[in-house]
Amino acid sequence: MPSSSSTDATTGADPAAEPQTADRYAAFARSPLGRRVVPGLGLPDPVPLRRDTPGAPLAPGPVLVTGLVGTDGHEHVGGAAGVAAAELAAVGADVVRRDALAHVDRLGGLVVDATTAGSPADLVGLVGACTPVLRRLARGAHVVVLGLDPAALPGGATAAARVAQRGLEGFTRSLGKEVGGGRTVQLVLLRGRGVDVVGSTLRFLLSGRSAFVSGQVVRVGDPVHDLPPAEQARGPHPLSGRRAVVTGAARGIGASIARLLVARGAEVVLVDVPAAADALAATARSVGGAPLVLDITSDLAPGRLAEHCERAGGVDVVVHNAGITRDRRLRNMRPDAFAAVLDVNVGAPLRLTEHLLGAGLLGRGGRVVGVSSLAGIAGNDGQTSYAASKAGVIGMVDALAPVAAAAGATVNAVAPGFVETRMTAAVPPLTRQLGRRLASLGQGGLPVDVAEAIAWLAEPASAGVDGQVLRVCGQSLLGA
Known part of the structure; x- marks a missing residue:
């Protein structure tokens, strides 16, 4: 049987256990000489990213919540702005409005409610909302634009409204490539009752948990299950x-x-193949989880996993992270190697998920998260099998999300870009440097960046985020 342990470039060894290759360019850019040379030459400026730490505030300063601002200075605010302000205030963020800006030096975040844009001309209000404050954004500050999903506007919506809301995507992706300084820009599109459950998405995107996510579009719609107050957890242990x-x-x-799921309060079963049993046991002890030795490609794997979950009292979150590569150009590819990659990376996750859903083990509040890859979106030289399998993970999300939603569960995926691991440290130096620099953030991500995105999707409060693929790639310039 092929291995089902994570051994590819986006699911490689833990940097905490094995040293990574030093990013010498980043070290130079942060040196006294680099700080003088890099900006003047317009070179990538990979500043240290603001990642989440226990007890850290949501943002590195006050968060401005505003609407579109017309050329007459009038602010057009929709209902989404009020919800955003309330959600952020509930977690202790210092929320400010435009009339209080005179007392603010540096902003830690910016939320723009653009749901009122009903024509292309209204998008000029983005200039009035953003331009006066962009230079006041602190390093590591995050920008979120709120819009309406143009594909879900009511039948009576005008063509002009659809055009305006679709235009927000080009705006935010471009702004993400402008802001620099470890800052990020995202677009959140609301549909149905999405505004009622947008809180978890705002908290993720404005915090250090989304440090390596930028230029992305997140759709928040009707929650797949109701969210009682107990499931709208805003504290440090939302997975309790x-x-x-x-x-x-x-x-x-x-x-x-x-490790992160345990830290956020979850009871975690760690799964890996028999060949990795010793490492699995050691990791399980280290993170405080329970090991389960299982080859996920085995015909018996779906039943064995279901039995284990039933004995443990059920399962709420399934993360399909296992993956392998057998990289060769297609002219040199063996059919058995191609088949192995497909089976481990997408065939087994599909079988496991369908079995758990069919057995009723993933019901109300269930979360399935697959690990795709930027290769599955943009392709990669010598990775036809890997790219096919990771695009297949996206197909699994498309196919199973409606099925799971009927049971009150969500199915999503994350697509990592260049993440610093043992495997990426082994690629040729020039390729490695290109992988780091071909992104708006100008550097590689860390394994924790992928884990943070998955932990957010696993939260009960993320019930309105379903059937989506979030790129964790620092806004890679490939596959945009």
């Missing part, structure tokens, strides 16, 4: 009482995912 399974968890990104 949840049971999770993470495959390919002996090392690498899988271990990072398991």
Whole structure:
């Protein structure tokens, strides 16, 4: 049987366990000489990213919540702005409005409610909302634009409204490539009752948890299940009482995912192949989870996993992280190697998920998160099998999200870009440098960046985020 341990470039060894290759360019850019040379030459400026730490505030300063501002100076604010302000205030953020800006030196975040844009001309209000404050954004500040999903506007909506709301995507992706300084820009599109459950998305995108996510579009719609107050957890342990399974968890990104889920309150079962049993046991002890030795490609794997979950009292979160590569150009590819990659990376996750759904083990509040890859979106030289499998993970999301939603569960995926692991440290130096620099943030991500995105999707409060693929790639310039 092929391995089901995470061994590819985006699911490699844990940097905490194995040293990474130093990013010498980043070190130079941060040196006294680099700080003089890099900006003047217009070179990439990979500043240290603001990542989440225990007890850290949501943002590195006050968060401005505003609407579109017309050329007459009038602010057009929709209902989404009020919801955003309330949600941010509930977690202790210092929320300010435009009339209080005179007392603010540096902003830690910016939320622009653009849901009122009903024509292309209204988008000029983005200039009035953003331009006066962009230079006041602190390093590591995050920008979120709120819009309406143009594909879900009511039948009576005008063509002009659809055009305006679609235009927000080009605006935010472009602004993300302008802001620099470790700052990020995202677009959140609301549909149905999405505004009622947008809180978890705002908290993720404005915090250090989304440090390596930029230029992305997140759609928040009707929650797949109701959210009582107890499930709208805003504290440091939003996964408290949840049971999770993470495959390919002996090392690498899988271990990072398991560690973070435990830290957020979940009980975690770590799964990996027999060949990784010793490493799996050690990682499980380290993170405080339980090991399960299982080859996910085995015909018996779906039944065995279901039985284990039933004995443990059920399962709430399943993270399909296990993955392999057998990289060769197609002219040199063996059919058995191609088949192995497909089976581990997408065939087994599909079988496991369908079995758990069919057995009723992933019901109300269930979360399935697959690990795709930027290669599955943009392709990669010598990775036809890997790219096909990771695009297949996106197909799995498309196919199973409606099925899971009927049971009150969500299915999503993350697509990592260049993440610093043992495997990326082994690629040729020029390729490695290109992988780091071909992104708006100008650097590679860390395994924890992938884990943070998965932990957010796993939260009960993320019930309105379904059927989506979030790129964790620093806004890579490939596959945009």
